[in-house]
Amino acid sequence: MSQALHTPPPAATTAPPAGAAREPRTPPDDLAALAARHGLTVSGARPALPAYVRGLWARRHFITAFATAKLTAQYSQARLGQVWQVATPLLNAAVYYFIFGVLMGTKHGVPDYVPFLVTGVFVWTFTQSSIMAGTRAISGSLGLVRALHFPRAALPVSYALQQLQQLLFSMAALVVILLCFGVPVSASWLLAVPALVLQSTFNAGVALIVARLGARTPDIAQLMPFVLRTWMYGSGVMWSLDHVLSDRDLPHPVLIALECNPAAVYIDLMRFALIDSFPASGLPPHAWAVAAGWALLAGVGGFIYFWKAEETYGRG
Numbered sequence: 001m002s003q004a005l006h007t008p009p010p011a012a013t014t015a016p017p018a019g020a021a022r023e024p025r026t027p028p029d030d031l032a033a034l035a036a037r038h039g040l041t042v043s044g045a046r047p048a049l050p051a052y053v054r055g056l057w058a059r060r061h062f063i064t065a066f067a068t069a070k071l072t073a074q075y076s077q078a079r080l081g082q083v084w085q086v087a088t089p090l091l092n093a094a095v096y097y098f099i100f101g102v103l104m105g106t107k108h109g110v111p112d113y114v115p116f117l118v119t120g121v122f123v124w125t126f127t128q129s130s131i132m133a134g135t136r137a138i139s140g141s142l143g144l145v146r147a148l149h150f151p152r153a154a155l156p157v158s159y160a161l162q163q164l165q166q167l168l169f170s171m172a173a174l175v176v177i178l179l180c181f182g183v184p185v186s187a188s189w190l191l192a193v194p195a196l197v198l199q200s201t202f203n204a205g206v207a208l209i210v211a212r213l214g215a216r217t218p219d220i221a222q223l224m225p226f227v228l229r230t231w232m233y234g235s236g237v238m239w240s241l242d243h244v245l246s247d248r249d250l251p252h253p254v255l256i257a258l259e260c261n262p263a264a265v266y267i268d269l270m271r272f273a274l275i276d277s278f279p280a281s282g283l284p285p286h287a288w289a290v291a292a293g294w295a296l297l298a299g300v301g302g303f304i305y306f307w308k309a310e311e312t313y314g315r316g
Contacts, residue, residue: 046310056151063154067162074162085166086173093121096238106239111277115178119274120237122174123267126167127203128228133159134207135224138215138313145314152313153306156211160204164196174274183275191273198295199266205298208306215313235263242282259284262294 047055056063075084097117100106107113137156138145145152179185214220236244241258258264265287271278272287284290 046307049304049307052151052153052307052310056153056157059150059154062150063158063161066154067158067165070159070162071165085169089122089125089170090118090173092125093118096121100238106244109243110240112181112183112275115181115183115275116240116271116278117238118174118177119271120235120267122167122170123199123270124232124235124237124263125170126163126199127206127263127266128232129166130160130163130203130207131210131228132221132224133163134210135214135221137207137211139218139221142314152310153208153303156207156306157204160200160207163203164200167196178274183277186276188273188276192270195266195269195273195291198269198291201295201299202262202266202291205295205300205302208302209298212306212309215309231261231263234258235261235267237267240282260290262291262298265291265294 046052071085097107097114101113101117107117110116134156137159138152141155145155210220210224241264245255245258265284268278268283269287269291272280272283
C-alpha cells in the first residue's frame with residue numbers, strides 16, 4: 001500500500017493587525033551619523049578640493065610615469081621610433097613653408113622667416129596636441145577609471161605632461177635650425193623657460209576642461225580638429241599678424257581679441273625669446289601679464305571645473 005508524502009504548506013505571511021505598532025525606520029540623519037561614526041564614506045564621492053589636491057600630488061610619480069610610458073609607446077610600432085617626435089613638427093613646418101611662405105608669399109617682410117615659422121609650429125603643436133589628448137583623457141581610459149580609485153585629473157594632466165616632454169625633445173631640433181639660419185645664442189633664450197611654464201599651465205587647464213566635456217560628449221573629439229584649425233589660422237603660426245592686419249580696418253574688439261589670443265601670445269613670447277630679429281614691438285601690449293592671466297584662468301578654472309564632476313567620470 002503506497003503512502004503519499006505531503007510537504008507541509010509554507011507558513012503564510014500575515015500582515016500585522018490593524019492598529020499594531022510597526023518597527024520604526026532609522027532616519028537618514030541617523031544613518032549618516034552612523035556611517036560617520038564608523039568612518040564610512042560614499043563610494044566614488046567627490047572629495048573636498050584641498051583633499052583632492054593632496055591626493056593628486058601624492059600620485060605625482062604615477063602621473064610622470066604614465067606620461068613617459070605613453071610617450072615611449074606612441075611611436076613604438078614605427079620603424080623610426082622616437083625620431084617621429086622631431087620629424088612630425090618639422091614636416092608640418094616644411095609643408096607650411098611651401099604653401100604659405102612660397103605660394104602665398106607670407107615670408108616677405110618677415111626677417112628670419114624659417115626660424116619664425118618653425119618656432120610657431122613647434123609651440124602651436126604643443127597646445128594643439130595637449131588639447132586633442134585631453135578630449136580623450138577620460139573617454140579613452142574608461143577601463144582604468146572604472147578599475148582603480150584615484151583623482152581623475154591625473155589623466156588629463158599626464159597627457160599634457162606627455163606633450164611637454166615631446167616638445168622638449170623637439171626643442172633640440174629647433175635650436176639646431178636657429179643656429180643653422182644664423183640666429184645667435186643670447187641671454188634672452190632663458191626667457192623661453194617662463195614662457196613654457198605659463199603655456200604648460202594653460203595647456204593643462206584647457207586639457208582638463210575638454211576632458212570633462214569629452215567624458216560627457218565623446219563627439220567633442222570629432223569637432224575639436226576644426227576648432228583648433230580655425231584657432232591656428234588666427235594665431236599667427238605661419239604669418240606675422242602685424243603685417244597681415246596692418247592694412248585692414250578691423251573693429252577694435254576684433255583687434256583686441258587677436259592681440260589677447262593666448263596661443264598667439266605664447267608663440268610671440270617664444271619668438272621674442274629665441275629670435276633676435278623679433279623685436280619687443282612685435283609683442284602685444286602687456287604680453288607677459290596676458291600670458292600669466294591666461295595661465296591662471298585656465299589652470300585654476302579648468303582644475304575646479306574638472307573637479308566638480310569628479311564623481312561622474314566612468315559612470316553611465
